[in-house]
Amino acid sequence: MTRRKRWLWGLTTCGALGLLALLAGPRVALAQEAPRLLELLPDELADRPVLQVLRGSLPKLLRLKREMGMQPEQWTKIKAVLRQHDAELRTAGRAVAQRHQVVSAAVRQEPLDEPAVRRAVAEMNTAVADLAILRARLRAEIKPLLTPAQQQKLETFRTEVEAAVAQSFGVQ
16 A cells, blocks of 8 residues: 555544544544554654644544533434534535645646636635534534533533644644
């Protein structure tokens, strides 16, 4: 397996494991496996900010559901909300990824076409905004399904991840 394929496999697996852990619950003992999967990534990627955040946050994410003490009926309701918006989430995520590819192509174009780069970035920003709005709507639907203590644990996790992202990019 080439390094690129190993890297893509590892990154895809980490994302899938995070989602699986949230949906499958405490029966899945993934918190111990996540760091090992990240070790499959090539050494030259080890200092990448996103991977540093992923390395630190993924085990926490995998423990989050168990630590929140969710009841089965809560998970049933949350999964129903996520399933209800599945197509929207996929469409919005796909739009961001496609717009990112357009931006990358515009940046590589020679000679530089600055207006084309700006248009591509503006279109990507619109897709990112659409995804952010969808995330906010989901949050608004899911938050009432959680107890105040669970809401606080989720907020603490979100704050820690945002701080880790900011730190990894040198933002205070």
